[in-house]
Amino acid sequence: MDCTRTQLTDIRSLSSLTPSNISWGPVFETHKIYRQKLEELTNLQATCSSSISKQRKCLKDLRYSLTKCAQSCDEKELELIMDIKTQIKDKENVFFDMEAYLPKRNGLYLNLVLGNVNVTLLSNQAKFAYKDEYEKFKLYMTIILMFGAITCLFFLNCRVTDEIFNFLLVWYYCTLTIRESILMSNGSRIKGWWVSHHYVSTFLSGVMLTWPEGPMYQMFRSQFLAFSIYQSFVQFLQYYYQSGCLYRLRALGERNQLDLTVEGFQSWMWRGLTFLLPFLFFGHFWQLYNSVTLFRLAGHEDCKEWQVFMLALTFLVLFLGNFLTTLKVVHQKVQKNQDTVQKND
Template sequence: MEEILKQINEDWSECSTDQEKIESSFDKLIKEKRADLFYSESDVKKKAEKQKKRLRSCVAMIESVEKAGSSNEELIKDLQEKKLKIKHYIKKLDVINKQTLNTGGKFVELFLGKESSAVLVGDDSKKFNFKKEYESFKYKCTVWNIPFTLLLYFFIQSRAIDTLYQLYLTYFYLTLALRENILAVNGSNIKAWWIRHHYLSIFLVITMLTWPETAFYQAYRPYFLLYALYASIVQVLQYKYQKERLYVRTAIGKSNMMDVANSDSSQVVVESSLALVFLLPFIFIGQIFQVYNAYKLFDWGLLHPESFGGITVEWQVYANGLLFLILALGNFVTTTEVLVKKVKRVKKRKQEKAALAKASEEKKIE
């Protein structure tokens, strides 16, 4: 018995000492290391903002020289190379700013609180795994949406099942919006419109959830389901293409590991004439579909409510019409901007190649 008590006392003494060491080490890590991290990152952010202002000033000076014109081709070429490097530096500074301890925006604050940090602390593999989980979640949910909408459109006519489906869509878009805000502050290439698109989609589905089973709801239901089916099929096609393109772009250094394989019409990146011919018609048809849904709702509510027996027009008719119209316009504008930028880049590359070919010809003549 005495030996056992002696052993207990010895073990207790060692455990108490080790416990104090662990607690002391943890307190030091929390109070000192994280405080140092906060002040260091604040300092880096200030320096990054100052550097961006200087770089933008350099770009403005270079552009003023380009506008003035010069016969010195070597000088122009040198300035263009500097301008490209400066723009690359600015993008790097934007990534650094995103990866500091930000909250993830108002949307994340609304659900996780103002003091939460949306930056994924740890090595890069943690961020990369979070991005992969996001892509997998979005792709799987989009694929599953296809048979769901087919069943509801052709075989199931139940308001209760419709409600479950709409709750599923609310969960889907809400989860996407939260994860996209977190990805954005961790250096991802997600555009602001993409996230706003999902905010609007949440509101659209909520209006469907609150819509009573009236004649207007029953008339609009097949249009909504048919659009959801079409949009899911197009998003799957776009995801497949974008994933392949992202793999290639990451391999050649044009994209970073946190860039995501986009599947939204507003985010399409056309890299070849084949993709232009194949993808864009589907994308624009989807946007026309959105406009048509908005037109039908406004037509029923404003011009022909009598065709529904003179019943009161629910507010959901106008809300859904307006939301579909905003989504269509936003998608069209953003897609057009992406295409215009692509055309300008191709044109600029051709001009640069022509200028280099001309300079080499002149050197041969000399």
């Protein structure tokens, strides 16, 4: 009986908690203020974007005028013009950092993949979280791809597992290009060959995926899987040493917080990371070796697949891009060090 009375009391107390009896005022008021602030934020973003566009146009006109003036001026005026151009470049870098916190139009690639969706992250915390998640994704996928290549090479000589591995490569590089484009929209200064590198790798993996089973495929299969294992190993080394180097440089304020590890050699890697150069150059020349092997297979009398010649050409492009870019960075760094030594002397 006591239990029944307690239940009845609980039911009566609950019946009094109807929507009309609950105070909803603070919730609606808070949401109203939030909507107002959101509209204010949107208006401020539009105003800032418009102002930056106008300032960029003024700087562009000023740079053009200075270039014309430089054609007929003396040495002192030329030094002044160079100083003004340096200031213009500094201002453009400031505008670049400001635009990282403002919504902007996506590039062609992101428009094709995502449509006209705003991918700008407004807080530093969100930007860093996305960057760290990108780095972890690269690390985990590198390990998975290494074990996948080892499994295909030593344990499972099967076309199905090869196709799964090649599909994983296509998906991985496609995902990297999308994530890198989002990071670039948020202020990450990824540029040069290392932006194009993943697009070329996506194409190469796609061609490998479509290469049908046959004698030509079997002749190149082991070489490609061995190369994939070595490439994953080098990327694993690069991740740990580059991330450690970036951490130190960010702590010293010498690098941007959104700088990423890349699959190549950068000038900021020089301190303590030059031991990676032999590994990188060996990988580059292995790409050249892959290209030469495929060109030979393309000239084989039994070769009928278009994929062989296309892969040979793509590996050659990868070799030239990687090798020449790394060589350029090393040459610039050596030259810069020599200039520093001469100035000190």
